[in-house]
Amino acid sequence: MQKKLLIVGGGYLGAELAKALENDLEVTLVEQRRTFVHAPAMIRAVVKPALLDSALLPYDKLLSKGSVVLGKADSVDEYGATLVDGRRVNADYIVIATGSSNGVAFKPESDNIDDFRTVITGLHAQLKAAKSIAIVGAGTVGTEMAGEINDAMSEKKITLISSESSLFPTMPTKFGASLTSKLKKSGVEIRFGVKVDNLKSLTKPYSGSLHLSDGTLIEADLIIPAIGSRAESSLLESLPNINKEKNGRVKVDSYLRPSTYPNVFAAGDVASNGDAMTIVAIGRQIPWLTKMLKASASGKKLDQLKPYVPWKKAPLFLPLGPNKGNSYLIIATFGNWVTSKIKGKDLFITKYRKLFGLKV
Numbered sequence: 543m544q545k546k547l548l549i550v551g552g553g554y555l556g557a558e559l560a561k562a563l564e565n566d567l568e569v570t571l572v573e574q575r576r577t578f579v580h581a582p583a584m585i586r587a588v589v590k591p592a593l594l595d596s597a598l599l600p601y602d603k604l605l606s607k608g609s610v611v612l613g614k615a616d617s618v619d620e621y622g623a624t625l626v627d628g629r630r631v632n633a634d635y636i637v638i639a640t641g642s643s644n645g646v647a648f649k650p651e652s653d654n655i656d657d658f659r660t661v662i663t664g665l666h667a668q669l670k671a672a673k674s675i676a677i678v679g680a681g682t683v684g685t686e687m688a689g690e691i692n693d694a695m696s697e698k699k700i701t702l703i704s705s706e707s708s709l710f711p712t713m714p715t716k717f718g719a720s721l722t723s724k725l726k727k728s729g730v731e732i733r734f735g736v737k738v739d740n741l742k743s744l745t746k747p748y749s750g751s752l753h754l755s756d757g758t759l760i761e762a763d764l765i766i767p768a769i770g771s772r773a774e775s776s777l778l779e780s781l782p783n784i785n786k787e788k789n790g791r792v793k794v795d796s797y798l799r800p801s802t803y804p805n806v807f808a809a810g811d812v813a814s815n816g817d818a819m820t821i822v823a824i825g826r827q828i829p830w831l832t833k834m835l836k837a838s839a840s841g842k843k844l845d846q847l848k849p850y851v852p853w854k855k856a857p858l859f860l861p862l863g864p865n866k867g868n869s870y871l872i873i874a875t876f877g878n879w880v881t882s883k884i885k886g887k888d889l890f891i892t893k894y895r896k897l898f899g900l901k902v
């Protein structure tokens with residue numbers, strides 16, 4: 543008889559892992575939303591809401607042998623999970639992949655996808671009406687957002703605010719320097735080395751004024767907070783001996799186990815394993831999890847298998863609209879052409895539509 547695998551959370555980690563293992567294990571994927579939200583496309587969807595139709599992907603055709611259960615897991619233990627409505631799913635292996643949340647326009651606030659559509663189309667209307675836009679936070683999402691707005695609505699005055707002294711200071715200098723120069727050339731103002739003292743919301747766009755730590759003031763018709771992801775880890779609190787970090791991620795051991803239960807794993811944004819909170823990191827975790835779970839289901843002990851090793855320096859693709867941007871791959875920084883080919887034009891929509899069994 544096939545061993546049972548329960549995956550909680552059908553984001554990048556959960557959806558792809560379920561598909562990879564459905565022929566080898568009896569897979570159940572528990573997901574609270576009716577559709578998968580393809581996050582990289584949401585930044586462009588704010589300037590081009592029609593993109594929502596190709597980047598919100600229903601779960602019905604994802605699996606052919608495994609099953610997707612629509613529901614929210616309330617607690618998890620070494621035998622399975624109990625859902626909020628009382629249903630129970632039992633399994634031999636459990637993978638928790640409940641991911642993270644972000645600004646309201648970048649990831650849904652709740653399980654209601656219609657509300658999320660309304661937020662994005664609402665922000666699009668605000669953006670069209672605004673003359674000045676301030677983006678607070680110059681990580682990947684904030685910088686891409688500046689590039690997308692500038693590309694689609696070049697008449698807007700955009701200010702990108704960073705507390706760092708340069709863009710992407712942990713990456714090779716050329717990467718951030720080239721992005722800075724492209725943004726500045728197209729008219730985006732970047733304020734480095736300043737903190738906002740009076741940010742009213744960490745997640746919701748609003749209009750008003752920003753007091754910066756250098757004493758200056760920015761008035762903006764639209765302020766977009768882009769200050770990073772927070773792990774959705776409350777579900778893991780039902781496990782013994784977990785160790786949560788400040789950003790909500792739960793520490794896992796080198797076999798991606800967050801607690802003393804040997805058959806319960808956690809991966810993706812919710813798990814702190816040395817990787818960043820990215821799809822690129824998940825792309826490394828999925829093959830390892832697939833191999834490990836197959837081997838374990840066929841009787842191998844975990845300590846006979848190689849532990850997971852995180853990225854040393856992960857690739858990073860940062861488009862500024864469909865045609866511009868920079869990418870870091872292995873040892874070098876690439877420019878507009880490579881970035882556009884790999885990510886800028888399609889935003890990986892084709893890959894995920896195929897995964898979900900949808901027309902491309």
Ligand SMILES: Cc1cc2nc3c(=O)[nH]c(=O)nc-3n(C[C@H](O)[C@H](O)[C@H](O)COP(=O)(O)OP(=O)(O)OC[C@H]3O[C@@H](n4cnc5c(N)ncnc54)[C@H](O)[C@@H]3O)c2cc1C
Binds near residue numbers: 810820
């Ligand atoms: C705007 C934006 C753009 C991004 N672009 C890129 C990019 O270009 N490249 C890149 O590498 N990374 C990118 N990222 C980061 C990437 O989106 C995350 O790393 C990725 O979403 C993490 O995947 P995950 O499977 O861990 O979690 P998530 O994608 O967050 O999925 C978690 C899933 O679990 C479900 N869930 C949560 N709790 C429960 C529960 N209790 N019961 C049932 N279901 C539950 C949620 O509904 C969700 O579907 C981007 C992030 C944002 C916000």
